[in-house]
Amino acid sequence: MERIDVLVVGAGPAGLAAAIAAREAGCKSLRVIEREERAGGVLRQCIHNGFGLHRFGEELTGPEYAARDIRKAAELGIEIDVSTTVLSVSNDRVVTVISKSRGLETIACGAIVLAMGCRERPRGALSTPGTRPAGIYTAGNAQKMINLMGLMPGKHAVILGSGDIGLIMARRLTLQGAKVLACVEIMPYSGGLNRNIVQCLQDFDIPLYLSHTITDIRGSERLTGVTMSRVDENRVPIKGTETEFECDTLLLSCGLIPENELTQRAGVELDSATGGARVTDRLETSVSGVFACGNVLHVHDLVDYVSEESAVAGRAAYEYAQGARDFAGRVKVVSGNNVRGAVPQFIDKDSTGDVRIMFRVGKILKRARVLVTEGNNELLSVRKPVLVPGEMVNITLSGEKARSAGEITVSAFGGDE
Amino acid sequence: MYDIAVIGGGVVGCAVARELSRYNASVCVIERQSDVCMGASKANSGIVHAGFDAARGSMKARYNVRGAEMMPELCAFLGVPYMNNGALVVAFSQPERSEIERLFAQGKENGVKGLRIVERDELLLLEPKLSPDAVCALLAETSGIVSPYELTFAMADDAAVNGAQFMLDKRVSGAKRTDKGWQLSVGGDESVECRLVISCAGVHAGEIRELFGADSLKIIPRRGVYYLLDHEEAPAFSHTMFQTPTPMGKGVLVTPTTHGNLLIGPTAEDIENADNTACTNEELQKALLMAKKTYPALSLRTNITNYAGVRAHPEDDDFHIGEISGAEFVLEASGIESPGLSAAPAIGESLAALAAEKLSLTKKSSVLPPVQQKKPFREMNDDERREACKADAEYGAVVCRCETITLAEIRASLRRPVPARTVDAIKRRTRAGMGRCQSGFCLTRVMEAIAEEEGIPLTRVTKQGAGSEIAPEYIGDVLRKEADDGKN
Known part of the structure; x- marks a missing residue:
């Protein structure tokens, strides 16, 4: 059986960003599996513009946005196995894939990044x-x-x-x-x-x-x-x-449904609010060494955030593949008033850096306030002119504050509440 | 000139054709749709009934019992999914108990084996998800489930391999008596000549009778809607769960399918237009409400699709099988509603024998074996998959992600003796597009496979025959036509 450090399932924007981040962190033994004939995911068919404003400061079309990551991956020598389907992911990280050119392969992986995206209802x-x-x-x-x-x-x-x-x-x-x-x-x-x-x-x-x-x-x-x-x-x-x-x-x-059949069969716990895996701020799922990012984790509104999130998963996966760490405890993140599907659901006590929390609101909130609390203790309060269910909200919480808590709750209120 | 023309390529027509292909005779099947199995044969509950429902001495009872007896062996021979899962007819009140007892007695009279009445405690052990309101049930151990379209396709293929001709997209619109037999108009100037006709026309059986100048027969189109749930979780019930029957039919059932889905339905609504297979909101709600009587925890979270089938309900409530009075050399299987699927093999056997007698046909000395369907990729283990890829690299190309169907299997369905030619025909033969995403992923890939195999442009690929093109034009065509219209 072939052994590799990191395997990425999917070469859409999430998988590409995860693979690039893993390689840049030093991961040499890396494979990216893509079932379509080309990398790029759904961006290939999104020929309209509006992608990349946050990440690149300019408006790109979908194929242009994807091309930047595909080119970068090529420069880094990342191999993308196109026209290849993942048939199963086991909870001890053995992945079975199949393709016309190579037939059936089983691969033992140090870590796995799930980046399969979502499908339409x-x-x-x-x-x-x-x-x-x-x-x-x-x-x-x-x-x-x-x-x-x-x-x-x-x-x-x-x-x-x-x-x-x-x-x-x-x-x-x-x-x-x-x-x-x-x-x-x-x-x-x-x-x-x-x-x-x-x-x-x-x-x-x-x-x-x-x-x-x-x-x-x-x-x-x-x-x-x-x-x-x-x-x-x-x-x-x-x-x-x-x-x-x-x-x-x-x-x-x-509506879009995160495509989590492989995830479920690997025994990963899902969050009924997002339809995706429950993850830590490292984007690690309930199955050790299996990470998830992009639309398979939760449906995003902007690809820029998919890329950013997925880079975190790619780096963390490579870190995991280099050697398991001791479990240091976790802070639970609870979705409170008007908040749907806050991600991550847990914050690792031993991870570092500030924590970005993303979620959607259940209804339109005008003159809104987002609150992060631990019991009666307010950790963060952010004002937003308006929050709508169609747009993802994201807030950044100081890592120090977040990790010293036991359980934190994210809530949102309209001006009249 | 054919010896025999079968009108209708449903499960009954294909069963008749298959049995006829065992005789030294030339046989054709004339089907108005783009594929066989397009009517009630594809939209039913897929149950092989034990035979206790039909009244003693009725044609329904006789053909059901014989057909159910033939079914396991036939399915094994043809490689069609069949499971002997047993059925439970549940009573939810004491008055219903007496009906259960009546069915038990009737079943025994009809010669059905393996019947017994199960009391509440045992019943809830057998089916823990059944409503606690259940009082008792009739257990029918010999009841089974079958994939109705796969059965029809396999019988059609077997008939075709043994010489039967399938004429699709041909509607019989007239019949003229000739000195040799019958001349059937099948659209345009085309006609088919034959010595004997067998009408297996489902909901249109009455109209076909009229074409032959025979006595009329009233067929009431009775529509029923279904819900089909995903197989991501094991089906909630292992038995086929009936409710106590009413004069409108066997009621809404909850049953596993041979592919591990859960099927719920059908309702029963008499309608005017026999081809109207629309689901109405009222009937969908009714089906849900009725199913919850059996399965209170039912959730539609994993619903894949809804569909409706139209039963050919005969006014006199019984099958009409045999010669038609008022028309010579015309046989029929008419009014074939439930248990028609169970009865089909027996109807085929009986009508073929009758035709052979009328035309003095002899049996062939040998019959070609059925086309063995290869084991589906989704059921193979890793070693089998590895070997399959070595033999045919297209097993490595997964086309349908939900049901794990490969290009090799799509290709094979396009090359069967009665080949798939449309997206829906591929779906029913391979299951590509039958899963939870409802062809969101595989539709365009299946279209490409059809276009390549048939050598046609993508714009001519259809869902279910002419007029149902998936994407009828190329993108430039619409604007170009607009520009041309502007000039004129």
Whole structure:
């Protein structure tokens, strides 16, 4: 069996950043496994711009952003095994992979970084009534068809859900000559970034219907139309509020699910709020020597933070592979009032540096305040003009304060609370 | 000129064709859809019923008992997933207990073995997730589950290997009596001539009868919706869990599938249009509510998909199998609702024998063996996977991540005797796209495999036949047409 120090699963932005950081920390024996034919992950199909503002101080397209990491990885001599699928990860860090060129391989790893990203919620998960014709695709699948395959999925489209990929696709379809009739969101707020609402919907006069959902789908071979209804505060459709759209395409942008099947089968504990692993500030999961970062850990809004987070995982994985350390105890991070899925869930007492905590809020909070407390003791208080569920919030806590605590709670409050 | 034309490529039509392929006869199957197994045969509960439900002396009882008897051996022969998991018909009140006792007695009269009544304590030990409101249940040990589409495909392949011709995308729209038999119009100027016709037309059986000028038969389309849950967790029940039946059918069941998913449904709703397989919100809610009676802790968190099937409910509540009165040399299997899947092998056996008698056919001296389906990659161990890759490198290319389906298997499905030609046809033959992401990952890869194999552009790849192109145009086409329209 082959033995290596660090194996990275996935060569999207998370996997690339983790691999680069591990190599820069001195890791020589490193493999990156990628199931697609090329590295870059979903960025390959994100040909719009807006990536890299925080990290590079300039606006790049997805492929440009990915190319910078791919080039860097090549300069560092990092091998990326493309068209290779990971079949299993065991809790003692043996990874089985398969490819056309090399067949089945088993690899014993000093440490593993999970960077598989996420997938889109399909129609079945929504139980939308109606028929099952051609013309219903996840927004990301439609994006792949248009941007990577040169195919037009349809000409008259309705978008269900207002996640970022759906918003981007509303604009992309319009630019390509299709008519986008509506973007329909069941929640009273959008799940996407505000800049995308403005630049992808408003600039093209595409109406956004909040507190609405699709209640019927028609057509036998190809989609011929959908019915939209308003929903009440419990998200139940209200009779008599139906509007019909004639369309041949329905794109779904109804949420992203971290792709954690390998993680679960390795015995890693997941957090029901994020759908990802429960990790320490080193991004180590409940299985020793297995790390997770990027969208497989929690769904990010900006790739810049994915890269930053993943570099931490890459360095920590290499550190682990060099020799296990003694367990020094952990501080538990609890998601409090209005806070969903704070990551990391634990802070190692023996790690160093300030701790970045990321989370989402459960509703729109204006004139907001984020509080980190230990019991009645306030460790950090940050004011933010507005917090929305579509955007990830991140705060930085002094490492010294964080590690001296027993358990800390992250909460957020609106101005009226 | 064929000896026999079978109308309809569902599970019954394919069972009939397979049995006919054992005779010295030329056989064709005419199917209006782009693939076999496109109607109720693909959208049902996949249960091999023990045979206690049908009234004594009915055609349903006779064919169910015989079909269920044939099923294990047939599935083993064809390499189709079948499990003898047993069924429980649960009573939730004392009045329902008397119905359970009636079914028990009826089952014995029908000749069903392995029946007994299980009291509450034992019942809850057998199925710990069953509602504590359960009073007792009829246990049917011989009840089983089968993959209904895999059974249909395997029978179709076996028939094709032994000479049956499959004509897809052909709708029988007229029938003319000739001196040799029948001339069937199948669209355009095309026609098929044959000596004898066997109608296995499912929900359209009544219309087919009319084409032959036979006595009419009323088929009521009865729709039912289903939920299919992911197999990431082991199924909550090992037995097929029925509720005490009502006049509308066997009620909503909760059952494991042969692939380890949990299946919930169907409801029963009489509808006008036999081809309307839409799920309505009302029926989806009803199915959920009814299933919770059996399984109170049911959560839809792992729901993969919903679908609806339309049963061909005969007004007189029994199968019609045999000659049709008022039309010579026309046989039928009509009104085949539940337990039609269980009965299909027996219907095939019986109708083929009847056709042979009418046309004085002789049995072939030898039959070609079925095409052995290779062990699915997802069921192989590491050594088997290593060997599979050495024999065919395309086993190393995983196309469907949820179900772990490889390019080698996709390719094989495109080359079966009755080949897959559409995305859905591949899905049902290989399971690619049947998992939790519902083809979010593999759709474009499957499209590429079809385009390559068929030598067609990607824009002509369909979901389920003509008119269901996944992406009908290239990106430039839409703008170019707009520009051209502007000029005119």
